[in-house]
Amino acid sequence: MLEKECIQARGFRNVGEGGQVVGFQVAFRSMYYRGVWLSQLRPATVIVDGETFSGDQITWTIGGRTFAQAELAQHADIHWPLLEPAVLTVRKPGGLTQGFHDVEVQYHYSSSYMPPAMDELMVTFMGGPTKRRLTLV
Amino acid sequence: MANPQPASRKPKRGVSLYSYSGEYGVTMTIEDMFADIHDLGADGLEILGNSHIDGYPEPSDAWVENWFRLLAQYQLKPVEYGHWVDSRLYPGRELSTQESYALLQRDIKLASRLGFPFLRTKLGVIDDDLTPVTNWREFITLALPLAEEHNVCLCPEIHTPTVLKSKMVDDYVEFIEKHKTKHFGINVDFSVFQTNPLPMWEGQDLSTLKFSPVEDFVPLLPYTPICHAKFVNMSEAFVETTTPYDKILGLLSEHHWDGYLLSEYEGPHKDVPGYSSSQLRRHHILLKRLLGER
Numbered sequence: 511m512l513e514k515e516c517i518q519a520r521g522f523r524n525v526g527e528g529g530q531v532v533g534f535q536v537a538f539r540s541m542y543y544r545g546v547w548l549s550q551l552r553p554a555t556v557i558v559d560g561e562t563f564s565g566d567q568i569t570w571t572i573g574g575r576t577f578a579q580a581e582l583a584q585h586a587d588i589h590w591p592l593l594e595p596a597v598l599t600v601r602k603p604g605g606l607t608q609g610f611h612d613v614e615v616q617y618h619y620s621s622s623y624m625p626p627a628m629d630e631l632m633v634t635f636m637g638g639p640t641k642r643r644l645t646l647v
Numbered sequence: 648m649a650n651p652q653p654a655s656r657k658p659k660r661g662v663s664l665y666s667y668s669g670e671y672g673v674t675m676t677i678e679d680m681f682a683d684i685h686d687l688g689a690d691g692l693e694i695l696g697n698s699h700i701d702g703y704p705e706p707s708d709a710w711v712e713n714w715f716r717l718l719a720q721y722q723l724k725p726v727e728y729g730h731w732v733d734s735r736l737y738p739g740r741e742l743s744t745q746e747s748y749a750l751l752q753r754d755i756k757l758a759s760r761l762g763f764p765f766l767r768t769k770l771g772v773i774d775d776d777l778t779p780v781t782n783w784r785e786f787i788t789l790a791l792p793l794a795e796e797h798n799v800c801l802c803p804e805i806h807t808p809t810v811l812k813s814k815m816v817d818d819y820v821e822f823i824e825k826h827k828t829k830h831f832g833i834n835v836d837f838s839v840f841q842t843n844p845l846p847m848w849e850g851q852d853l854s855t856l857k858f859s860p861v862e863d864f865v866p867l868l869p870y871t872p873i874c875h876a877k878f879v880n881m882s883e884a885f886v887e888t889t890t891p892y893d894k895i896l897g898l899l900s901e902h903h904w905d906g907y908l909l910s911e912y913e914g915p916h917k918d919v920p921g922y923s924s925s926q927l928r929r930h931h932i933l934l935k936r937l938l939g940e941r
Contacts, residue, residue, distance in 0.1 A: 512672045514918065543668035544697040544729075549737050586736045592698055593672045622733040622771030629735060 512539045517615055517642040518595050524605035524646065531605035534558075537595040538615050538640065545592050548577065548585035550619040552630070556600050557614040563600045571597040606646050614641040656905040658896065660934050661691020661726050663875065663909045664699055666927055669917030671698070678717060683924050685721040687931040688940075691907040692718075693767070695729035696754055700761075704753050714761060726907045727765040727802075727834070727873055728758035734771025734780045741771070747786035751801070752793060759797035765873045767834050768801040777809060784822060787831060794830035800872055801831050807838040811859040811867060823870055835864065836875035836911070843889045845880055845914065861894040865902065872906050874899075879914035881929035885936070896937040908934065 513519060521537030536556065540546070548570070555564040570577045572590050576599070590596060598615065616639045620629040632638055662684045667675055675683075677699060684692065700706050706714075718725065732750050734741045742750070751768075758766050768787075770779040787801065794801055809815055819833055839859045864871075880888045899908075910930050916922040935941075 511674070511676075514673050539672070543665060544695050544731070545703065546697075547733070547736060550733065550735075552738075583738050589697070589703055591701070591703065593701070620733075620735045620738065622731065622735040623769045623777070625772065625775045625777070626735065627775070629738075 512593065512595065515642055516541050516640040517613060517644065519642075519644055521595060521597060522611075522613070522644040522646055525599060530603075532603060533599060533601045534606045534646070535597050535599050536613055536615065536644070537597045538617075539595045540590060540592055541638075541640070542592075542619070542621075545589050546619050546621075548572065548582045548588045548590060550621070551582045551590070552618050552620075553579040553582065554598060554615060554617040556598060557616070558600075558606065558611050560612075563602065567601045569599045571599065608646055611644050611646060612641065613644050614639055616640075656903040657938055658874075658899050658904060658934075659691055659907045660687070660689040660931060660938070660940075661693065661724075661907040661909045662687065662689050662927060663693035663695075663727070663729075663911040665693070665695060665729070666910060666912035666923050667917075668698070669923065670920060673918075674920045681717050681721040681723060683927070684723060687927060688935075689910070689931060690722060690724055691726040691909060692723045693727040693729060693909045693911075694725075696757060697731065698729075700757070704757055706757075711760065718762070725762040725764075727767050727909060728754070728761065728763040729767040729769065730754040730758070731769045732771060732780075732783075732786070741780060744782045744785040744789070747780075747782065748789040751786060751790040755790065755793050755797055755799060755801075759799055764799055765834075766799055766801050767873075767875075768803050770803055777815070779803070779815065787822070788826070791826060791828055791830055795828075800829060802834040802873055804834040804836050804875065805839055806836040806875075806877075807841060808857050809839065810857050811835070811839055811863040816867065820867070820870055832870050832872045833867065834873050834875055835867065835871050837877040837890050837892075837895060838875075838913075840891060840895055841877075841879075841889045842891060845889060861891060861898055864895070864898055868899075868902055868904055871904075874906060874908050875911045876908040876930070876934070877911050877913055878926070878930050879912070881926050881933065883929075885929050885932045887930070887933060892933055893937060896934070900938070910934070 518537040524531045524534050878887045912923050
């Protein structure tokens, strides 16, 4: 089962490449009541202890496939299921230190039965900013 | 027995899994929700394709097999399948008629495979008044033969702030009449009848709150094969405090309307374990009383 909070404690970790720590990952679940297609997602922003990451610093992994944020808009064929947390991989050479971190994820998506202007709003029932204090092991 | 007398025809009880959206995947599984609905003595089920089908839009054979096993075990009938024609699927443009038709084909086939006779077809909108996309007639017309082949009915939902006497509803009725079709209808969501505020809204300006008089439902009954029995606040006296359920169900019974009422809880505290379930239990006491069920 999923954790009740949007940002999941499980999945918060540094990631390595060729023996070097190149960044970290944070997993979060959709708080919407229906799954969305990747092309409905807008690029996310991650803020850790006041440091902001966005754009091509972040990739999304859903269903075992990883996408650059700029690619999301093309993938109307990939569905983000409600029961699967999305994993954001954030490039940060050296990663994060062991211990506590205040993590915020800002994300949102379009929903065609709502007024069009709402597609670009960061409101809580359409995704929105979400924060949690996490522990890196 | 095949053709019951009109007097014995009355609304049937079902539940939309949307009611459990605050708990699904966190404190409840699909099977928990099925068990909960069965325990209400309700036998109709609404799911949302995008939400409740593992592997949507291409579930595995094993998932489908388990789907039918669960339906049998909990004695539930698939009634309505919620899906979306997400017109703004791609940023910056609207779907073409052919693209929209392709989405309809996908969901009609999947709904039919899972045994659903009705689809709650949510259309994209173009303004703050929720006017549907301008090409809806074109892609619905394209889909009608497939709907007929699978014997399903596509039903856009009429939901607040839309009212029953509106151009949107008139347009849908005109379309149904023009095509003389049984494969397109409307799902009237009882939010259109909400006359009282939720306790949490008290003190706020509600002068812009629009609602339909229950009597406005009468001319639309022939076009309404299915309803969302929307509720947001069931009191401990088993009264829905925002919506005149007694009048609505009285009208439906009087007109021998015998479709499914799908309970849809959309009130507060959906993420509190057990809260939606307890609201549903109260709601089905209300429905049973008004329908004269023991």
